Amino acid sequence: MAAPRASLRLVAPVWNRGTSGIRGLSKAVDPEGNQRKGRTLLQFLTDRFYDVEAVREYLLRKQVLKVQKKNRSVTYIKERYGPYVAGAYFVLKQGGSVKFRDREWMRADERGLSSLEFQKLQEVPLEAVDASGCAINYQGLDNLLALKELQSLSLRRCPHLDDWCLGRLYQLADSLQELSLAGCPRISERGLACLHHLQNLRRLDISDLPAVSNPGLTQILVEEMLPHCEVLGADWAQGLKVGPEEQSQDAGGSPIPA
């Protein structure tokens, strides 16, 4: 199965049951072969010079601050124009698209966002948000959770969305009917466990989640958890090994009853 292995390379190697804190160990874990030469020199210098280490820590910190800056809450817009416009502004600024009730999908264009349109849309509830690929994190989710009439939320391939963020989605339980989390590298089955609050959900997409340890089993458990919801995701027979005596049966037959 080529697809899961390829998607695994996108995820940074995860430090779990740590063997030791020696920095040299990370070389063994690093799968990127073509950048190895450059990275080894940098690691060599970092291990020996405090200045290089300080500069690299600063750059790392800057990256983190960049994401935090993108997720600042837009309180001034919220006070002036209301929560719907604030949520829309936040999503549009990050590069997503929004859909107000009875309007069409809107996406930010090169000129930026015009305030005239927003004034007209002050009282119109936001119904659908497509934040695919946006750098939304735990803080930024504040702006989305204020949208009490949100019916469809698409968070595909969001790199900073993790299990803690899923634990906040219960606030949209009354209205949310469609949710897509496909391709998010940090979401695992532990975060999916707190989706049971969303009882109005009708469509859930949990395909292609590299951090989920057992996609087939997770799909079954999520389906049991949300009985009224159609769960799109991995085929639950994926990961099941066909035994030697079952190989003669036809491929469409399933070894375990649903």
Add this chain to the structure above:
Amino acid sequence: MLQRALRLRPGPYLSGRGLGTYRGGSTLDWDGKVSEIKKKIQSIFPGGAWSPLYDTSHLPPERSDVVIVGGGVLGLSVAYWLKRLEKQRGAIRVLVVERDHTYARASTVLSVGGIRQQFSLPENVQLSLFSAEFLRNINEYLAVVDDPPLDLQFNPSGYLLLASEEGAAIMESNVKMQRQEGAKVCLMSPEQLQKKFPWINTEGVALASYGLENEGWFDPWCLLQGLRRKLQSMGVLFCQGEVTRFISSSSHMETGSGEQVTLKRIHEVHVKMDRSQEFQPVECAIVVNAAGAWSGQIAELAGVGNGPPGTMQGTRLPVEPRKRYVYLWHCPQGPGLEAPLVADPSGAYFRREGLGNNYLGGCSPTEEEEPDPGNLEVDYDFFQEKVWPRLAQRVPAFETLKVRSAWAGYYDYNTFDQNGVVGPHPLVVNMYFATGFSGHGLQQAPAVGRAVAEMVLEGHFQTINLSPFLFSRFYFGEKAQEHCIL
């Protein structure tokens, strides 16, 4: 080259006979002396027996500004915040002394790993809230260049505390206080509970409080390793050894009202190496007692409690080890993915573990049933008689379960009021406590570490005010009782 010269046969003037001949019968044993000198010179070279510079690389340093006794999550957290809040890079030398580098009996790694905000004291709620924020942003706090990010395996499933008729009013006031502090907790009636979690038997339950955010369980070993890694990169020294002695000096002073007090100051910590009699006296300015279940012994070594009972000098640190069992069982028809950590009014609790219908749980015994904390042997009869009936009554599916394994760990149990001891000792002026959390130390460790670091560096608590947790409450009898203990 010198060695080759030495190996040459001695010349005519070096033979004992010859010299003796010249001196005319002197009793000087030149032959013996020369061979001694040869042996000494040979031993200087690598491989020889005598090395003039004694190798002390396995010993801790001779001097350290802060010595933290105990390398569990609380000790490492104090070390982290000390290095993080220091005014200048490299200003404070910190040494962490841990007796067992395998952490075989440490409470941190044997813990169930839960984090909740549902406590009865506002300080505890604030501590847990900050710790949740720390764990959420752990890859910003504990980032090390070139190392992969940490995955704490956090399950945001929440805690569900059930209350019977007697406890319902207290639970309601607790939840009100928790919501005021900022925790996201909701109250549920038995009907709502039955609807949400159909596998619960709500008989005897009057009220339930369910934590919606920032509650759940995680992997404590990963947190420990992450802290260790970050501390090594920040320059904290680690040592494997046992603290056997404190060398301190006393000074007699008079208070404003004319009372005589004896203030003690610790000057040296004797750290004994593993499996040897060798020890290193470490000169230090500050000692932090984060020894967990053994904090009482460390405090006794420092002289806490040596005095007539009823005085501040005679007040012991009331922290002792208490053994708690955790059982892992398999139940094929058990609660599904949505199960939170459920705590029965009788004290039994359980949580889901993994995806394979496995569950972890246990129960705190009453005072009469306390097991002997001398070893970490598991008593399976306790499960049969005390834990299983209560669980099966609460979740009928647990009537058919099969115990897979079990382990035991220590609570650093505070017999006074089951809450932590934080801050300096009033008489031993440079010993700070960070211990006694009686089962909720892991979840409050980041915040407590910060509080102790603030106390050490600034002299007072800055972010969370933990004055109800100071040592002096044991003398004055002011209990900061925590009721929601699991």
